[in-house]
Amino acid sequence: xxxxLYITAHPHDHQTSFSLAVGKEFIEAYRxxxxxxxxxxxxxxxxxxxxxxxxxxxxxGKLQSGTAFDQLSDAEKAKVARLGAIVDQFVAxxxxxxxxxxxxxxxxxxxxxxxxxxxxxxxTFKYTESGPVGLLTNKKGLHIQASGGxxxxxxxxxxxxxxxxxxxxxxxxxxxxxEAIFVExxxxxxxxxxxxxxxxxxxxxxxxxxx
Numbered sequence: 001x002x003x004x005l006y007i008t009a010h011p012h013d014h015q016t017s018f019s020l021a022v023g024k025e026f027i028e029a030y031r032x033x034x035x036x037x038x039x040x041x042x043x044x045x046x047x048x049x050x051x052x053x054x055x056x057x058x059x060x061g062k063l064q065s066g067t068a069f070d071q072l073s074d075a076e077k078a079k080v081a082r083l084g085a086i087v088d089q090f091v092a093x094x095x096x097x098x099x100x101x102x103x104x105x106x107x108x109x110x111x112x113x114x115x116x117x118x119x120x121x122x123x124t125f126k127y128t129e130s131g132p133v134g135l136l137t138n139k140k141g142l143h144i145q146a147s148g149g150x151x152x153x154x155x156x157x158x159x160x161x162x163x164x165x166x167x168x169x170x171x172x173x174x175x176x177x178x179e180a181i182f183v184e185x186x187x188x189x190x191x192x193x194x195x196x197x198x199x200x201x202x203x204x205x206x207x208x209x210x211x
Contacts, residue, residue, distance in 0.1 A: 002094040004030065007042045009100040009111040018183045018197055019146035023099035025201045026144060026181070029208035030097075040093070044110040049086070050079040051113050086117040091124060095140050095211065096175075098166055102147035106161045115169055124173045134174020141170050141178040142211060144204065148187025152180070181207060 006027050014020040027039060050056065059076030063069065069077065090096075100107040118124055125132050143163045151160040163180045170178040183200040186193040 002034070002037045003092065004037055004039045004095045004097060005042055005090065005093045006039055007044065007096060007098045007111075007114070009044045009098070009108045009114075011045050011108075017101065017146070018186060018193075018200075019099050019101050019144055021197060022146070022181060022183050022200045022204050023097065023144050026097065026142075026204035026208045029205040030211060033209050040089075042089075042114075044108075044114055048082055049110055049113045049117060050082050052083075052116050053079070055079050056083065083117050083120075086114070087120045087123045090118045091136070093139070096142070096170075097211075098141070098143045100143070100145055100162065102145055102151065102160075102162050105151075105159045106165065107145075115166075119169070119172075132172065134172055137174040137176065139173075139175045140211070141166075141175050142181065142207065143167070143178070144181045144183065144200075146183040146186075148185070150185045150188060152182040152184060179207065179211075 004027075006023070008020060008023060010017045010020050012020065014024040031037070031039060055073070055075045056079050059072050059080040062072055062076070063080070069080075072080065098111070100111055106112075121127055121132075124136055125134050127133075143166050145163050147162075149156055151157055152163075163182070167178045167180075181200060181204055183197060186196055189196070
């Protein structure tokens with residue numbers, strides 16, 4: 001049995017979001033193909049994702065210097081513990097499905113906060129004499145990204161920083177396989193928006209069968 005984290009970063013639901021609509025169909029097809037697997041939905045807009053701030057740095061510094069956890073301030077304890085829970089959940093999973101819209105060539109800031117939370121030395125990567133080495137070498141990932149324009153190819157591809165960033169960070173973690181499903185061009189051709197979504201859903205169902 002595998003554990004899948006279904007990580008969504010959109011403030012709307014599948015009825016108004018193209019990315020979530022495709023993501024919903026993907027995860028339903030995945031569940032049908034893998035009924036014994038556990039799927040955990042991580043809705044980043046509904047969860048507490050602490051930013052790495054002064055309290056976090058202070059708490060980490062105290063712990064590294066030997067201070068007991070119960071000696072931290074309330075704010076330090078809450079944030080440090082929550083960040084630890086987030087990365088432990090990520091490391092324990094086997095597969096990752098990220099679903100997000102493209103905002104200003106990237107993704108919503110809450111997803112960056114999540115990436116910061118899981119980028120922890122000794123958990124998702126380690127430092128060695130020859131440089132950092134990823135520790136998640138037996139995992140796999142997928143990103144479902146929606147955008148009004150077309151950024152997976154053509155002249156605008158140079159501006160795409162959503163999927164490309166997630167793929168780079170997954171490689172940094174050692175994840176050998178990280179795929180993409182692009183739902184794009186709805187603003188360019190609004191009369192074709194429904195067919196674009198349907199085509200992406202068909203692709204998602206196909207990918208889900210072997211993911």
